[in-house]
């Protein structure tokens with residue numbers, strides 16, 4: 001991996017350190033500073049990891065300046081057009097698109113793990129009736145290690161594979177149960193003759209009193225959204241999963257940690273926040289004051305669904321979702337959704353505003369996804385849960401990749417300490 005080197009020199013002492021430079025297949029060259037402390041006694045400082053590659057990975061590549069997203073080298077646009085979410089999951093986990101028999105075998109493995117231990121039912125009912133479904137998700141997914149401890153040896157590749165299938169298969173069942181608990185309806189068991197998305201919609205929306213068949217437009221829309229959300233290299237939640245896993249923690253605990261991180265409004269929680277923001281804006285006339293509020297440095301408000309750490313161009317996922325919004329809303333007979341019209345107008349106004357132009361702030365994946373979820377009848381409290389279902393595949397792929405890496409070590413960042421220097425204890429009567 002090392003192609004050349006970079007010399008760092010201290011002008012005061014004239015000391016020089018030669019740092020190896022790694023060049024991946026694509027992307028910026030990377031300075032290897034792993035021996036910097038040993039060689040110089042210095043740390044590097046990079047809050048928010050703006051210039052730091054935390055690992056090497058061959059799963060997903062983003063070119064933020066060009067607005068490019070590749071899964072295992074394949075452009076997201078091509079995968080979105082041709083694949084099912086399960087096919088993309090196979091690709092992310094295994095590195096190659098499946099042959100027909102590989103896809104059938106993979107699907108069968110996922111399908112045979114969709115049920116959850118029956119005792120988990122009482123776990124759900126222990127939550128308050130109005131618990132946020134993401135709160136239930138964090139607890140329920142974390143609890144899986146208590147139910148599936150037959151395969152928790154993270155150093156055994158067969159155990160890892162089984163845990164991967166279990167996580168991808170059970171997450172929709174758990175998500176639907178979180179929703180059913182929230183609305184006071186009975187849990188619906190998975191049906192293995194249905195595809196991944198149709199099964200999820202059925203577990204969320206069917207009731208024992210009448211038959212249910214998921215609408216084709218809804219299934220296709222959900223499939224697309226899940227593909228677009230499946231992975232996004234070293235984002236906050238994936239890095240959380242990796243850091244948690246680096247200690248050897250079990251995968252259910254690590255994915256629960258990823259879900260907790262995803263919930264934040266600066267990350268996956270933004271899709272829920274976008275819809276509240278659009279509802280609050282209400283009409284086109286109010287867009288101006290909201291844009292002013294987002295630009296005001298004394299106001300913590302930000303335009304939700306806008307901006308991205310990596311994309312300094314249109315997020316390709318947002319572009320795809322925006323394109324299918326019309327199709328989905330038309331297909332579901334909801335073509336006049338005022339929130340979509342409002343979102344389009346908000347985007348148009350923001351993209352002409354100097355503040356957003358200068359900072360290269362564009363709509364991100366969450367700006368339009370909530371509009372589709374809403375059209376599918378999914379309540380806003382479930383938006384981030386939907387994101388978590390799709391991203392579980394990415395989290396699991398990263399976990400599998402790092403656990404198979406013989407060079408894997410515990411993640412342990414250092415710090416720039418700026419607290420008190422050593423001082424002596426002062427008794428209570430002297431403080």
Ligand code: ACO
Pocket residue numbers: 048265266267268270294295301302303304305306307308309310359361364365366
């Ligand atoms: N509205 C208004 N101003 C913004 C916004 C926004 N949405 N996003 C960034 N800015 C401004 C910042 O105030 C900052 O301005 P300054 O240079 O004058 O100080 C500049 O743009 C750069 O922003 P940072 O916060 O430094 O960028 P960072 O990479 O740390 O944050 C983030 C990225 C968290 C996504 C940010 O853009 C944001 O909060 N967006 C809104 C929340 C959101 O949509 N999150 C979803 C992200 S996608 C995902 O996780 C699935």
